[in-house]
Amino acid sequence: MTMTVSNRPWLAAYEPEIAPELPQPNYASLAHLISHSCAAYAKRRAFTCVVPNGMNGTLTYKQVGAMSDAFASFLRHHCKLSPGARVAVQLPNGLGYPVAAFGVFKAGGVLVNTNPLYTPSEMVHQFNDSGAEVLVISDLFADKLEEVIAQTGIKHVVLAGVPEFFPRIPETIVRGVQKFWSRSLPPVPALNVPVLRLRDALKIGRGLEDVTDWDTLSSDDLALLQYTGGTTGVAKGAMLTHGNILANLEQVKVMGGQHMSGEDCVLTALPLYHIFAFTANLMTFFDLGARNILVPSPRPVQNIQRALENYPVTWITGVNTLFNGLMNEEWFAAYPPKTLKAAIAGGTALHQAVAERWQDVTGTRVAEGYGLTETSPLVSFNPLHLAVRAGSIGVPVPGTDVALVDDAAEPVEQGKPGELLVKGPQVMRGYWNRPEDTAQTLQNGWVFTGDVAVMDEDGFLTIVDRKKDMVLVSGFNVYPNEIEDCLSKLDTVLEAAVIGVPDRATGEAVRAYVVQNPDVPDHVTKESVIAHCRKYLAAYKVPKSVILRDELPKSPIGKILRKDLKAEARAEFAGKV
Template sequence: MTVSNRPWVAAYGAEIAPDLPVSEHASLAHLISRTCETHAKRRAFTCVVPNGMNGSLTYQQVGQMSDDFASFLRHHCKLAPGTRVAVQLPNGLAYPVVAFGVFKAGCVLVNTNPLYTPNEMVHQFRDSEAEVLIISDLFADKLEEVVAHTAIKQVVLAGVAEFFPRVPEAIVRGVQKFWSRVLPPVPSLAVPVLRLREALKIGRDHDRVQDWDSLRRDDLALLQYTGGTTGVAKGAMLTHGNILANLEQVKIMGGRHMSGEDCVLTALPLYHIFAFTANLMTFFDLGARNILVPSPRPVANIQRALENYPVSWITGVNTLFNGLMNEEWFAAYPPKTLKAAIAGGTALHQAVAERWQTVTGTRVAEGYGLTETSPLVSFNPLDQPVRPGSIGVPVPGTDIALVDHNAEPVEQGKPGELLVKGPQVMRGYWNRPDDTAQTLQNGWVFTGDVAVMDEDGFLTIVDRKKDLVLVSGFNVYPNEVEDCLSKLDAVLEAAVIGVPDRASGEAVRAYVVQNPDVPDKLSKESVIAHCRKYLAAYKVPKSIILREELPKSPIGKILRKDLKAEARAEFAGKA
């Protein structure tokens, strides 16, 4: 497939370079080492827990400790370059030390959700063939069910307050109130278990790893598992070059608005590709400061971080922004140093974006990305007027195409499946040639998302191809209905799916959550009446389910797949 024109290039204007430069770094290990030397005395990371206690690391400390961890992996654990290392940590000071050490050792980082069940852990560790696991000590009680069924030969435990000053660390470790649990005992395992500080000391006693200079952009850096929101999680193979290219793309789109003087709030989990690239790697590359929040739920956990630090950037998803604005302390005293917020991961509702602008005086710049694309694909230029609902234009170095079900290009302005090609596109799925062949064809990623492009090259996601609801032959896109529902003040959150219907084939069903700050109580009648004002009759939900909460992924994305599974079970006996 060829791209005959690129209307989005004109939208770059004078602020965005149309050509993507090649990174000066040969690998992520090279970038990390150089950055730690350049910004040695600056604070790189500060971890803040809900009671305000915190700990920080400078770039120099991160550089030294990640060197020590690399030596531990190569010399003590005897890992060869390319060996997979699973990291199962919440946001905290331990994460960058460990992740950067993995890269410096020439190994492959396997990011793992700390909240995974033992069954999910076994699946990911066996699939990735990980040999070392670094896990939060809060979840050590899972190890006995997991380790014996995997190839893991060394476990390293890290605390949420790792590297805090001694007194705050002891208080947090002893109380753990914000996790509502005490530390579980470490089970007796057939493999050695060390604390992270012990592992670093062992590494310090060995020679520094020197051969990471041989790493190249084509070498594998991450096995980044897909969120599993549409099926079984698969390991996307992301190379050093994929991430380095995406960092350049992020920095170009951020332009003069991003610098080493910035302070970014990281409430989204670093093990997710959005926060990994946009927060961890991008702002580290700039020499900026990262404020890490171990758990953003409840949203009040973020309060001390925003009150005590000059946060200039926030990344988040629709539910996080919505939740913050429903906090009295945030609405009354929004951060004065904020430049902008970056939205991704799921559709940003227009009502949320408009309210954010009113409350904070800053914009939410929406972008779009995938695990398979490292992740950034498109972004809204910060120096152009806000285009509600748009995910922006393709970032430099990226081509896109919109195609029909026969993979033929659609007319301009018509919806089609979004295809992506560029230097940030994954190598493929780990040990899954059939899935790779289906998703990645001639360098193009078939995203499964339906989008439209306007004459200026700006994209709008219509919906997931698999989430389309077909009502009497008419296409209904859940995003459109959800956006309509979000305009109803009494609705805090909403999700829309299709359910079987004898008359129309499928019918629209909406799950809604009451906004506790609005006195008007939700009713099925009021929701339907609201939708009838703004939607064609076939798009109006036929059934309304009132819920106290909706199922969500670790980054706050509402999981339609879970609601679909409920509906399938409900309708199974009603054929």
């Protein structure tokens, strides 16, 4: 496929100092960037981890540098890892995560980010698919090891706790509370591979030769095997190079412009093992010399309260459900953070009602962006100097081209919906060991995103929906995002998800799953949902069925999983239509 981009209407939306093309990154690799920041900002506080009771631990840039150096030496000399070897890091947000991840890069290894909540079967798949040789895992989930390790090529296991590197007394208290309430710190079972605490691994590393050859890394070398969330099937490892991530960091910083600096304090409630927080929170703000406030788990949302009350947070990244949840908290609505500059939304569609309410509650905007695991992730962003465009994911970031095409991969007319294609320096090399999937998704440098979008005359993009989530009702295209956005305006609805289900008369019919808003005295009913939709939607878009739920299935970052609801519906309708 050959695609030509003749004009770029979005360039006019850039601030005057933004060049259309992306400048070359200042670093040859992520290890180079990390080492530079640790030296340049040595005395600054880099990371503070805050647990729900307010206890915390902090590492300076200098400490992060020394610890990640030691972990790199541990990997290369004690674990005998060769450059390019895979290291799986399965940790929630905490001080152990940057130490481990940065050490992997300094050792010339490839980071395999792994969800701590994975089941043993999911762990076995990812470790074997990636070829991971070392695993850094939270001690909260050590009970999974016995079932997993024997089925994989893991040769070394390192355990880290949520209060890792906290001062001794807070660490002891937090570990005691975890044991008492969750009873989730069982003895580590006897394994056929060595098991070490992270502190012990660093102690070993400090006694070994420094790893000094990371400077041989180039931008073309593989940095991450970042597995897709599996929302559309079996998780695949996107091969992201040092150059991909470095380019995306520049794109983030360019779009942030004068609004982002080393004086910032970013709240990181989204998991660092997810590409959104990894790039936007961890790497971008570390490059700037700013401070990261790490929250191990944002669920329930009250877990964020102490972090927001005790630290001068200037940026928050999140998904629609996080922002919605915060505003339903009395403590947040009454005392929103005074130092906040803006919030960044991504991962899933931001509902207009949520964005408007956030502006009213906090006095700041939610700037929506768009990205994919396959693009490191940022593709587009709403310029902060312009007025908010409701529902838009903004304009392509510098150095990025986009195209909208029909099912025949032919460009659509301006203003018409089409599948969004992306090309730029942040685009992955391909999927690890999956040439067929790579050929389907990546063609001549263009990523076929599977998302349907429209572009206005100014180059601003709006996602209509996932191509695979579109519902076909009597030949009419129905996009779940539109209906979900409509439902978000109903006071009695806290959350909603829309899918298509089989229907004898229309082929497919719209079904809505809704959750009651606990802060509203009136009860949501099937009849009230349908009546509300009839006011604002064409008849064929109105849900034919409404299911009331206590909660909806979500991914680790809070994205509502339509695929799980579709699976339920398939089982329900099997053999009936």
